[in-house]
Amino acid sequence: MHITGWLRSRLTFGSTSQPEFTPTAVLLGLAIGCLICFTNLSLGLQSGWISMMSIQSALIGYLVSRMLPTPLTPQEIVVVQTTAVATGTMPLAAGFVGILPALSLLSEERDGVPPIQLTWLSAVGWSCGVAFFGVFLSPPIRKQVIIEEELTFPSGTATAQLVSVLHKLPPPNTAVRHRRGYTLIDEEDIPHAEATEELSTAEADEERDTEERESVEHAGWHSLSWSFGASGLLSLFAYFFPVTFAIPVFGNYFAREWLWYFTPSLSYVGQGIIMGFPTTVSMNLGMFVGWAILSPLCKLSGWAPGPVGDMTNGARGWILWTSLGVMCADSFVSLLPVGFDYVADLISRRGKGSLGMDARMSGSHETETEDRLVPMSWVLGGLISSIFFGTILVWAVFGHEGIKPWATVLGFILGGMLSIFGVRALGETDLNPVSGLGKISQLVFAWVQPGNIVANIIAGGVAEAGAQQAGDLMQDLKTGHLLHASPRAQFYGQLIGSSVSILVTTTAFTLYNRAYVIPGPTFPAPTAYVWLSLARLLRDGQLPENSALFMITFSLFFACLSTIKTIAGRRRHWISKWIPSGVAFAIGFLNTPSFSIARLIGGILEYVYHTRLAKDRSDIRLIVIASGYPAFVPSVVGDVDMVSAGDAL
Template identity: 25%
Template sequence: MNEKDQDIDGGLVEQEDDAAAMEKAFDQTEVPPWRKQLTFRAAVTSFLLSLVFNVIVCKLNLSTGVIPSLNVAAGLLGFAMVKSWTVLIEKCGLLKQPFTRQENTVIQTCVVASSGIAFSSGTASYLLGMSPVIAAQADAGNMPINVKSPHIGWMIAFLFVVSFVGLFSIVPLRKVMILKYKLTYPSGTATAYLINSFHTPKGAKLAKKQVWILFKSFVGSFFWACFQWFFNAADGCGFASFPTFGLAAFKKRFYFDFSATYVGVGMICPYMVNISLLIGAIFSWGILWPIIESKRGDWYSADLSASSLHGIQGYRIFLAIALMLGDGLFHVVYMVIVTLKSFAQQKKKVTNETTDGQIGNYNDKRRTEYFLKDQIPNTVAIAGYLILAAVSIGIVPVIFTQLKWYHILVAYAFAPILAFCNAYGCGLTDWSLASNYGKLAILIFSSWVGLEHGGVLAGLASCGVMMSIVSTASDLMQDFKTGYLTLSSPRSMFFSQVLGTAIGCLLSPVVFWFFYKAYRVGEPNGPYPAPYALMYRGIALLGVEGFSSLPKNCLKLVIVFFFAAVVVNILTEVLKKFETKYRIYRFIPSPMCMAIPFYLGAYFAIDMCLGSLILFIWEKKNKKAAKEFGPAVASGLICGDSLWGIPAAILALARVNAPICMKFLSVAANKKVDAFLNGP
């Protein structure tokens, strides 16, 4: 999740001030040149952690699509691995280069870039939305020209062609955003604060404790997932199908599925995100869907299957899309307004803004010196963008024949503007709206191409083109901010981002292919339903068919939900601006988060709310310990449970089934089973 409370921004600004004071502690520490910041051990560590994080992100994407920020885990695990290695080598007397905060920053940048590709690659959204499995659920638009089966070859080729362009689109503006406008980039600032604290004597001691806590959490989570596997011999078996609140609630998808991953995710995500998910689940599965299902035979045919978009599934998908589009469009417009307003204010400001006293002046001067030391020429950035864009214009239409070269040309003509808006807005608020720009691209290009000419595939592929540019641009600027605060070279940041992008382009399809071959990916009742795949295809169908494809009264509800999402966001922003005493805006749910359970149900929201409850109780008992060790515990829960997915997938590919099926039946069903087993 990329959205954060406004309260966090203030805390992160304080952290930046603390980090500035820390620079005195590094005064006698030599800053290595940019080539020595890119070490072989950093590359190996980055690759190993990228593999772990790609598995985590792929599993989260395919199950619910809720992805927490993994920056802290990347920085902590990178520190733990390299520090352990250097301590061991130092004891042997073979250490040639000490482990520095710059090298730690390179590792974190590379890993986050790789896991960012795992998200923006669309293997669980727009690319999977092209598949026959998702097309069959969507009913309409599943003719051959609008369907493309996933294959590891063309997916890797597509990602390599489109993922690097965004890196060059924003490089010329790095000095303006970091030095002139001094944008905060809260996640980048927080990561820099974390890495700086690791490499001070006090921070190193705390980091060791955090690593130990993470290790224990990781091991416990891994073996708990292993234990659960033994009871999962068939569909509907195991702890994941435990009817926690009764069988009636279970049928409405209200249950706790004992997932350590989503308990950990809940500990990382803000409280209101988790509560919004639960509110959305209660409203949809507890109130709205039962009302619509009572209209069966009137609003939609009683003969339709449960997965048909012309039946109840259509209401679930398109009402969720309405909330997402309303929320997304509001934030795009709002971010453009905020960006233009901030840009105008920055123009009027006096250029000399450094009034923080001696420490502030000292650190600003030192950081600016190293930030400007290793420049990336603007001519290289512009030439790189034009060359890579030309390559993409030539190759993407070969992979997707539904898209023509002029479609890609138009996308790349507007992409730098959108990349700037996203990167600038991200610097102000920490919101990345890459997926929203991708959804708009789907609507525009799918309607441009048309249904008969493959508009569904064209819209989904154009989403990948646009989303890759906009997402990588904001990620790179976050990394530049982290590098600025840790005295890491812009060149080492750029090259580590390039390396991470390349690793992500390779690992993301491979990891997805592993899951795709081992499990029933994309099926609504399977272990990995990939909810966003059907939603993204639904948006493409809206683009090519208009609203004629919606079931009865669905259009009216879509309009209501779309404007409801806009009104809720307007109310939130108004309260943030004018209401300060009670801060009621903190208790207004997020429409985007509420939309996710419309399709999936409440089970993962219950897991995440349990994670929030654990953290809340921990904070009440010991706020300092919860702040220091909470992220480590959560990261261990996520990593351990997700990593079990690899041996589980290997067992599934080898057709090795669990030995036990633990299943729960009603009294009546149990009597029938007993009668059948006992015979006449």
């Protein structure tokens, strides 16, 4: 009976009677999500990169819940991190780090329309128009990629493993799982020797889990407080002595003329920890090629005669096109196998006839009861409503001359189609290629509405919003699936988080816009130039002098490299991890060296920690430290960019 009782406790992830969707979980998720939202808005406007931070959300939620009279259940923690992710990723979903800054860069002389600066109310209307389509798109996609295909979704799985360790549950991947869910195993089903061996191994695992959990409980708040305090002190120091945050790398001349300086920001280092070592290495490779080779080449050759940092006629604007080519080539190649698999799956299903389809539609693999799932009537009603009201809101904000209603509807439909590819890529590689998906939508609308740059950017943003949001929320649904959390409870959390984040993100962006020039030295918004430059290229086909040759050459090279990386990744070969990511490489072109160098330090720390310092199966301490760097640090440090390019050097 001892073995039977132990196995029952180890193989049952939770009971439906446990609290899940509670006010405490939702409020805590919103609080964490608001912090992530400010961080992502700053990070996105600076580097074009944001993070879901699902693991950090779950960890902080757990630490806070330990201070409550009744700690939250694992299912409540799932709701916490789901709500936090929906709140924190709105800066990208609603285009605040790319679409809106791109519209503000429009030139009446060049584009035929003046710059578009949305008021707070207009930005709220735009956000409401695109904020919910991906949420309603998630439940049907969940059934396909999580229940039927059982894709990995690495970040969602890692979050589930963390929550299971903290709550004394077995790691999800060690549970005995049948097609209809988690089952209980009776003692007589297991030979005595096997049961004894299983018990011994399990006790060792449980002991390690206990040590890890106690480490988090005792050291978590200490590490979080220390990292937050250290980052804040460094920010104050930078405020009074800004020159120390613009350290010349190769001397004052290269820092002033070629923008080679180093910003030792703990915030940037923390972002590098979150990105990981391979990504930061790829980014710094791009930074070296772009700023140490191509930038001097185009400047000294007279192809980019303006100041190096000028995005119009300087080296930074010239290398942008090479970056754009690399980004599109890498994203396109990485999507090809996903598309092939999807088409092959459709052909295979059609060959099996209606019986196979009926069996799939009946949900025979579903582990949840109907009362815990999101009803299909809600999904259909929500999709229709989000498209209808979204189209009206977009038309109200931008007018008939900006984008016609039928084009917005087409953008939603295209976003729904592209989200399938994005979600599948995310489930297999942990990367959602939304940048490439956005470029695909721009290509489509260059044909649908030729010559209309505003419509090209807006429709592309509508399509990208659905694909990005559906992908990020799918990671949360994977976590909930592994921990047997209610999909309906997560759906509620996603709706609430998205709704609140509309006001939070819009207010934060408005405040940043009043305090800084966006795009500008503090917040360069590099992806805004990518959106606008591609729209202009598709309209008039003009590139800076000799940039086409480098754009094509680098695109072909990274198309081949991405092919090798994709094939190796699908075969789970170790070399795929070390082949440079084209998207990260391109991001290194878009940002000045100061952004990339500090993040490389964070990536190195992450690598050393995992390979030399961390215990088995544990990276929790580093995650805590990285999570302690507050959102206000990038804003304070950002002032240094203006100083470093001017009188400070």
